[in-house]
Amino acid sequence: MFYLSYLRSELLRRKGRTILTLLGLALGVALVIVISALSRGLNQAQKTALNPLSSIGTDLTVTAEGGIGGGAFANRIIETDLSKLGKPGQHFVHDTFSAGTQPAFAQSQAKTVAKLPGVAKISTGLTLTVQHQEGKVPKITATFKTAAKKYQIQGQTQPSAADFAKMAACIQKLQAKSGQSGTGGTPSQGSGGLTGGGGSNGGAFRSCMPASMRRFRQTFTAPGQIHTQQVNTPQTDIKTSTFTIGGVDTSQSGMGLITPSQVTKGAFLSTKGGLEALVADSYASSHKLKVGSALNLNSTKFKVVGIVKAPLGGQSADVYIPLAQLQKLAGQKNQINVVLVRASKSSAVSQLQKEIEKALPRAQVASSQDVAKEISGSLKDASNLSKSLGLALSIIAIATAFLLAALLTLSSITKRVREIGTLRAIGWTRRLVIRQIAGESFAQGIAGGVLGVALGAAAAACIDAFGPTLSASSPVGDSVRGPQGTAFGLGQTLTHTATSQVSLKAPLAFSLILIGFALALAGGLLAGAIGSLRAARLRPADALRQVE
Amino acid sequence: MPAPLYELRGAAKFFQLGGATIRAVDGVDLTLDAEEFVAIEGPSGSGKTTLLQLLGALDKPSSGEVHFEGRDLVTLSDGELAELRLRSFGFIFQQFNLLSTLTALQNVEAGLAPLGIAAGELRERSLAMLAEVGLRDRSSHLPSQLSGGEQQRVAIARALSASPRVVLADEPTGNLDSRSGADIITLLTGLASKHGTTIIVATHDSELAAKAPRRLNMHDGLLVGDDNVKDARPNVKRKR
Numbered sequence: 001m002f003y004l005s006y007l008r009s010e011l012l013r014r015k016g017r018t019i020l021t022l023l024g025l026a027l028g029v030a031l032v033i034v035i036s037a038l039s040r041g042l043n044q045a046q047k048t049a050l051n052p053l054s055s056i057g058t059d060l061t062v063t064a065e066g067g068i069g070g071g072a073f074a075n076r077i078i079e080t081d082l083s084k085l086g087k088p089g090q091h092f093v094h095d096t097f098s099a100g101t102q103p104a105f106a107q108s109q110a111k112t113v114a115k116l117p118g119v120a121k122i123s124t125g126l127t128l129t130v131q132h133q134e135g136k137v138p139k140i141t142a143t144f145k146t147a148a149k150k151y152q153i154q155g156q157t158q159p160s161a162a163d164f165a166k167m168a169a170c171i172q173k174l175q176a177k178s179g180q181s182g183t184g185g186t187p188s189q190g191s192g193g194l195t196g197g198g199g200s201n202g203g204a205f206r207s208c209m210p211a212s213m214r215r216f217r218q219t220f221t222a223p224g225q226i227h228t229q230q231v232n233t234p235q236t237d238i239k240t241s242t243f244t245i246g247g248v249d250t251s252q253s254g255m256g257l258i259t260p261s262q263v264t265k266g267a268f269l270s271t272k273g274g275l276e277a278l279v280a281d282s283y284a285s286s287h288k289l290k291v292g293s294a295l296n297l298n299s300t301k302f303k304v305v306g307i308v309k310a311p312l313g314g315q316s317a318d319v320y321i322p323l324a325q326l327q328k329l330a331g332q333k334n335q336i337n338v339v340l341v342r343a344s345k346s347s348a349v350s351q352l353q354k355e356i357e358k359a360l361p362r363a364q365v366a367s368s369q370d371v372a373k374e375i376s377g378s379l380k381d382a383s384n385l386s387k388s389l390g391l392a393l394s395i396i397a398i399a400t401a402f403l404l405a406a407l408l409t410l411s412s413i414t415k416r417v418r419e420i421g422t423l424r425a426i427g428w429t430r431r432l433v434i435r436q437i438a439g440e441s442f443a444q445g446i447a448g449g450v451l452g453v454a455l456g457a458a459a460a461a462c463i464d465a466f467g468p469t470l471s472a473s474s475p476v477g478d479s480v481r482g483p484q485g486t487a488f489g490l491g492q493t494l495t496h497t498a499t500s501q502v503s504l505k506a507p508l509a510f511s512l513i514l515i516g517f518a519l520a521l522a523g524g525l526l527a528g529a530i531g532s533l534r535a536a537r538l539r540p541a542d543a544l545r546q547v548e
Numbered sequence: 549m550p551a552p553l554y555e556l557r558g559a560a561k562f563f564q565l566g567g568a569t570i571r572a573v574d575g576v577d578l579t580l581d582a583e584e585f586v587a588i589e590g591p592s593g594s595g596k597t598t599l600l601q602l603l604g605a606l607d608k609p610s611s612g613e614v615h616f617e618g619r620d621l622v623t624l625s626d627g628e629l630a631e632l633r634l635r636s637f638g639f640i641f642q643q644f645n646l647l648s649t650l651t652a653l654q655n656v657e658a659g660l661a662p663l664g665i666a667a668g669e670l671r672e673r674s675l676a677m678l679a680e681v682g683l684r685d686r687s688s689h690l691p692s693q694l695s696g697g698e699q700q701r702v703a704i705a706r707a708l709s710a711s712p713r714v715v716l717a718d719e720p721t722g723n724l725d726s727r728s729g730a731d732i733i734t735l736l737t738g739l740a741s742k743h744g745t746t747i748i749v750a751t752h753d754s755e756l757a758a759k760a761p762r763r764l765n766m767h768d769g770l771l772v773g774d775d776n777v778k779d780a781r782p783n784v785k786r787k788r
Contacts, residue, residue, distance in 0.1 A: 002661040002670060006650065013649040013690075422645040425606055426659045426706060427634025429627060540633075541598075541607035544641070 003432075007439050014412075021408040022448045025520050028401015029452025030459060033516040035393050037460045037506035041467075044507065058123075058255060059349045062113055062339040062356055063102040063364045088137050095298045096131040097245075097330035102364075104335040112359055113339050118352045120344040124336040125257040126247035126326055127317050130297070135238035148224045170208035243283060245297075246317030247326030247336075255342060258308050258320050266291035266306030273322030277302040280310040283318035295319065298329055402523045405448070409441055409527035413534055420535045421543025430536045437535055438528035445524020449517040456516055460506035467505055551618035553713065553746060554580040554603060558612035560769075561598050572598035574769035575612060580746070582713065585737060587757035588750045589773075590766035596750035597718050599766065603748060604637045604716040605629045617713075634662050638707030638745075640717035640736075644699040646691040652678060652702045653687040659706040677705040681735060697728030701735065708739055715740060717749045721756055733759060 011018045107124060114122045246257040250269050254260070258278060260268040269276050277295050284290065284307050295302040302321055310316040327333050341356070343349045349367060356365045413420075423433055561573040573595045580586060588596045601607040602614050605621050614621045616636070621629065638659075639645075646655045656674035665673075678684050681701040691699050700720060707715050717736065721729030733756055740747045749756065757763050765773030 001667060002654070002657050005654065006647075006658065006661075009649045009651075009654065418645065419647055422641075422647065423658070424630070425604070425633060425639045425645075427630060427637075427662050427710070428658075429630040429662065432662055539607065541601045544601075544606065544645075 003436060003439070006436065007443060010440055011443060017408065017412055018444065021405060021444050022451055024404030024408060025401055025445065025448025025523055026451035026455050028397050028404065028523065029449055029516045029520045030455035031397035031401075032394055032519055033453065033456025033508070033512055034459045034463070034506060035397060036512050036515070037456070037508055038463065040507055040509065040512070041463075041505040044505065058340040059343045059346070059367065060341040060353055060356065061366045062341060062360065063337060063366070064105045065362045065364050090137045092133075092135065092137050093296045093299055094133040095329070096133075097128045097332075098131065099128060099337065102127070102337040104332055104337045107334045107336050109360070110336065110339045113341060113356055116352070116355050116359060118344055118348045118355065119341055121252065121255055121342040123249045123252040123255045123257075123340040124323065125249060125338045125340065126323060126330075126332065126336045127257065127338065128245050128247075128326065128330055128332075130243050130245050130319075132241045132243065132297075133238055134241075134296075146225045146227065149222045167208045174208070243318040244316070245326060246320045247323035248278075248320050249323050255340060257317065257338075257340070258310065262308040262311065263306045264309050266304070268306055269320070269322055270305075273324050275300065275302045275325065276305045276322065278306045278308045278320040279304050280316070280318050280320075281307050282310075297321075300325075300329060398519060398523075401452075401519070402526055405441070405444070405523045405527040406530050409437075409531040410534065413437065413531040417535075417538060417543050420538060421540050421545075424538075424540035425544060434532035434536050437532040438525065441524045441528025441531060442521070443524075445521040445528075448524065449520030452520055453513050453516050457508055457513070460508050463506040551615070552579045553582045553584075553617065554578065555615040556602075556612065557615075559599075559602055559609045559614050560611045561595075561602060561607060562610045571769045573602060573609070576769075576771050578764070578771060580748070582746055583741075583744060584746050584762055585740065585760045586746075586748045586762045586764060587760035588748065588764045588766060589752060589754065589757045590750075591752060594766040595769040596752075596766055598769075600716050600718050600748065600750045603714070604639060605632050606639075630662075635710055636713045638710070638712040638715040640700070640703050640707050640715060640720045642719035642722040644691070644696070644703045644723070646699055646702055646706075648691055651688050651690055652683055652694065652698075652705075655691070655702050656706045656709050659709045663710065674705075674709060677709045678702070680708075680739060681705045695728070696724050697731060700724060700728075700732050704732070704736055704739065708743060708745065711743060712745060714746045714748060717747065719751055719753075720749060721751070721753055726755075729753070729756070 104126065110122055110124050113119065248257045248269060250256070250271050250273050263278070264281060266278075269278060279287075279289050279295070284304075289295065289304055289307075291304055291306060293304045295304055302325075308320065310318075321329075323336070327335060341352070343352045353365050353367055356363060420433055420437075423436075424430075428436075556576050556578040558575045558577060559573060560571065560575045563570040563572055576599060588599060590596050598607070602609055602621075603616075605616070605624075608622055616632070621632075624632070633639075646652075647658060650658060653671070653674055656677050657670050660670055660673060675684060675687060678687050681704055683698060683701055683705070686694060686698060691702070694702065700723075707717075715736070720736065721732055724732060736747060736749075737759065739745070749760065751757055761775075763773070763775045764771055
């Protein structure tokens with residue numbers, strides 16, 4: 001077909017212009033795709049992190065009013081009686097459970113909620129704060145070992161009369177030998193005479209001293225001693241840490257403090273509710289726990305069966321175990337502190353919220369919006385940004401692509417006016433000329449679309465691969481006062497912040513690719529329409545009159 | 549007696565240029581019969597090109613009538629005019645006006661394509677036409693790879709490909725040296741007589757004009773001379 005080969009020749013033999021147009025279109029399309037993919041990614045991240053309730057299949061949470069002072073654990077002082085932990089040197093684990101943000105209430109209360117109209121399903125949970133102590137049982141006594149000590153003493157013994165006589169004789173003998181007249185005289189009693197009396201003959205005098213008097217300096221070493229005494233504060237290697245623990249109602253699938261959809265590694269708790277635990281990924285990494293690790297809670301060994309990405313919000317915890325197990329461990333039989341409610345209709349949530357508040361006047365009912373308000377962090381910022389900027393950016397990208405394509409087409413039309421005049425002169429109808437030029441633009445649109453989709457997909461893949469990490473945080477256990485007067489006076493605060501790390505993804509969808517492609521086509525067609533209308537307006541004689 | 553090929557009555561074409569009216573063709577009366585070789589002479593700006601465009605249905609007269617084979621071109625629709633240009637007229641330009649991205653063969657095909665004939669036949673007819681102008685072996689060359697004379701020969705092949713009644717040539721040798729210009733005229737007239745095509749050439753080349761049996765002279769938009777005196781009406785319109 002001649003027209004197609006004409007089209008091909010036109011596009012291939014004006015490579016520079018064609019490539020420029022294609023790149024313009026492709027960049028626009030790629031931008032639209034990447035921006036849409038990013039906002040999709042942000043939305044998904046939001047759904048998991050910023051909308052914690054819906055991720056655990058819940059519309060509303062019901063907790064008891066009161067906070068501090070209302071629950072069974074109120075103002076409880078954590079005391080650890082070291083003497084009861086075992087023999088000194090033995091390894092021990094001691095966990096003290098205390099209420100988190102919400103006071104506990106009887107499990108039977110949940111039934112009141114379940115009976116309300118508009119409730120599809122309920123689940124219960126108990127979230128507590130754990131003061132975990134671990135280490136060796138200390139000895140209540142302490143041992144000191146003193147080092148050996150050296151003592152120096154100067155000792156002198158009183159010389160006897162016989163010693164003096166001996167000395168005098170000895171000195172005289174020595175003096176006679178040397179032929180010198182005695183100058184020292186007779187040694188007199190007293191220490192002064194003994195040392196100073198030698199004069200120039202001191203050497204002779206010293207040699208005549210009795211042996212006992214020569215050892216006048218002596219050193220003696222006292223042996224080391226061990227003292228044992230009672231100490232006031234035991235010195236131990238006990239480590240204390242605080243974490244939150246959630247008791248999960250495993251009877252309800254897809255709904256609870258944590259649900260199977262949050263499991264990132266391993267498996268969910270079995271419905272039997274055995275000695276199994278799930279660990280939040282952040283807690284797992286900081287405590288070097290993995291699937292299969294053992295978790296010792298008050299000497300009950302739980303097996304870590306899965307790692308979870310805990311949803312943010314008031315109900316998140318570091319460790320999850322079956323509800324019944326937690327109630328047993330904490331001595332809180334049939335006690336819960338949260339009822340999770342799923343409404344039968346999403347439109348009825350606010351109505352249901354009022355119903356529950358009416359039925360349980362002392363209850364606090366929170367919806368997902370209430371929870372989301374508590375969340376902060378870069379993810380929230382990014383999602384706010386994407387909400388306000390995403391649309392604007394998309395529009396700018398589309399407009400840029402369109403404008404570029406249209407301008408390039410128009411400039412090429414201007415350059416081709418004489419060609420169009422020639423075509424008209426050799427018998428081409430207006431329609432044929434329009435078709436030809438629109439066809440070129442259309443072909444460029446398709447090629448630009450393909451290129452743009454490829455570019456966009458590649459960029460999205462890059463974001464997936466090296467995507468930045470966004471975080472979202474919410475306060476957990478914020479109103480809990482740190483336990484006062486613990487055995488070690490550590491006064492640890494229980495407030496901490498749950499943070500969820502979300503790696504930013506740019507997921508592509510087929511629809512997204514289609515939209516990008518359609519945009520390129522529309523851009524091409526728009527440019528083609530503008531160009532060909534301009535071409536069609538030209539009268540052949542005028543077109544021919546144009547000088548290149 | 550059949551209608552003459554062309555009959556012009558008071559045909560005029562005015563242009564507005566910056567507020568001033570340019571009377572490119574200022575009332576021309578003319579009758580042309582088929583199988584003539586007509587040269588329109590005159591200096592630049594005398595209105596030759598505009599008259600040629602009126603004859604080739606590239607432009608409509610501002611006033612007066614242009615009859616082709618008995619039909620008033622002013623009354624015809626855009627589509628009918630395009631049809632006339634396709635089947636009845638062939639154009640040759642001073643600048644050759646080949647489509648720069650198309651090969652010699654494709655350029656000839658472009659003049660036949662709107663006829664809607666099959667691709668194979670289109671190609672065959674175009675190649676035959678190229679052979680007639682002696683460029684069969686250059687059919688796959690782009691215009692930029694051809695000399696001026698060769699480009700004009702491609703243009704002739706394109707103009708004659710649909711076997712038109714009239715070939716309208718505007719300064720066909722204007723961009724060629726005298727030798728290739730002469731060759732082009734020989735080729736054009738030879739082919740025209742072979743195909744029974746009327747040739748109307750606008751030129752200020754008196755050597756070329758001398759070859760034409762009928763020579764018209766234009767000055768300031770008026771027909772001031774006509775060899776064929778018996779056909780010419782006294783053209784007494786005065787310049788304002």
